[in-house]
Amino acid sequence: MLLKKMEKMDRVILHSDMNSFYANVECLYHPELQGLPVAVGGNPENRHGIILAKNQLAKEAQVKTGEALWEARVKCPNLIIIEPNFERYLKFAKMARKIYYRYSDLVEPFGLDEAWIDVTGSIHRYGTGEEIAGKISWSIQSELGLTVSIGVSWNKIFAKFGSDYKKPDAITVITRENYQSIVWKRDAGELLYVGRSTRKKLMKFGIFTIGDLAKASLDFLKCQLGKMGVVLWHFANGLDDSPVKWFDENYNGNERIIKSIGNSTTTPRDIENIKDVKLVIYMLTESVAMRLREACCFCQTVAIHIRTKELISFTRQAKLTKPSDLTNEIAEAAIELFTKNYDFSSPIRSMGVRASDLVPDSVPIQLDLFGFEEDRVRLGRLDTTIDGIRKRYGNHSVRRAVTMGDSMSSLDPKKDNIIHPLGYF
CATH class of the missing domain: 3.30.1490.100 (DNA polymerase, Y-family, little finger domain)
Structure with missing residues (x-):
């Protein structure tokens, strides 16, 4: 009987997203910029003139990632733009992952500033997924001087949705009981891997929300979007069972997974x-x-x-x-x-x-x-x-x-x- 219960137990997956990562790291090195709108952007002379990241004040001024530097300055004339220092960001990303490794060895990076963490095997020792998320958030803030938003769910897709749901410095728990009232009401474009073109196609078919996508005919989605339609339908219904892939950044042998x-x-x-x-x-x-x-x-x-x-x-x-x-x-x-x-x-x-x-x-x-x-x-x-x-x-x-x-x-x-x-x- 105990074995059957264990088999049915949901996984506990966290997705940690470091808020305004590049910009906030730069503010640590430039304390004189505290209280000012700051963005990290490329060098206009080398034509890398776009916004790569911005802090909360710049975000409030409607500065957007990916827009040209001149466009950002029109919106926010007092915007401070700093050229990127990727070695510095890599250093902080590694320190953050060391904190994640305290709670699980199943840590899968998703870029420098994001990672999935499977803490299913750690809840008996460190508490619920939400409690572990709180400990990670506190550690990153106290040890690194940065903040994170963390999503907690039983699968990777909804955990990622949770980390995007509230920013900055927030923890969102998506459960089997509340996902329809939280996730399904949001725009379909907020689901991971629904890009601009896919979102436009879905809108043509009257699919505007994630809930609409979840309730759509699977055969219809497969016909219109191919294999990706099936994948997105599973994601919207919380049926993602993909594992958090083991990743050891300190291991240099042939077994390291690189695609x-x-x-x-x-x-x-x-x-x-x-x-x-x-x-x-x-x-x-x-x-x-x-x-x-x-x-x-x-x-x-x-x-x-x-x-x-x-x-x-x-x-x-x-x-x-x-x-x-x-x-x-x-x-x-x-x-x-x-x-x-x-x-x-x-x-x-x-x-x-x-x-x-x-x-x-x-x-x-x-x-x-x-x-x-x-x-x-x-x-x-x-x-x-x-x-x-x-x-x-x-x-x-x-x-x-x-x-x-x-x-x-x-x-x-x-x-x-x-x-x-x-x-x-």
Whole structure:
């Protein structure tokens, strides 16, 4: 009888979201900014001129994440804008996760400032999910000087909804008894993974709220949205059973779960010729390949992401003939993808290179009798040697000739790499 009760017991999942993370971290380092509207934004000279984060006062002035700096200044003339310091934010993110690890080893980051925590196995020791959330909130505020909003529920989707429901510095509990009165009344766009285009499609079908989505015909949603329609219907009905994935940021072995490694950049000028494309691709690939080697991984697929001056984006990918972490092979595959899929009908504003389908670098690789295996070994040794020099003297200490003598050569994708949220699926 006890076993049956345990099997039916709901999980206890928390989702912690650090409030105005980048901006509040900067305010800790700049106490003179307390009481002023502050935003973290890119450098307008390098065309990274958008708002990345803002504090509560800037939010109250209607400053929005993602809008241009000039637009934010029109709304809030006294807005203080600080350039981002991602090393600083990573440091605080790691300290926050150490606090989460006090209550569970099942911690799944969702970007730098968010994480799911499965505390199902800890409630007998630390109290209810709401009580654990309160302890985490107090610890982060007293030890780090920051605040968090935490959602508590029996699944990841509603826990995430709860952390967004009240901000800042709040705890929201979503239960089987109250989710219809809280979650179902909200706009469908507030459900995780309902983006702008999906929300517009749903509105065309008369689906405006999460409740409408939950009550819609599953067959109809599948017909209109495909597999994603089924997924969203399950999410809206609280039927998400996806686990909180174990993630150990201090473990460097082959068992660490990484799905892909990539870098992208907005270039200082529009790109209008293949010479500049090759320059940017090699700079991005240097970073991607080095990070692959640091993670002890090979990639089997290479993808490029292109965004034009008109902000139209597209992605293309291709399989490699064999798993690789070689800079040359990845860069050549990316260049080939570009030449086959773009004609410069519009100048390019930003580019990205991504390595995916990762496997451990210990995986056996079929040798090619008529290939250039000795050359591949030499290239691998060269990459490893260059990695060592760059780690000691900086990423610009050794550079490819193709990346020199140009205004874009000052870009350092490896150093400026931003850690993006881990994919949910």
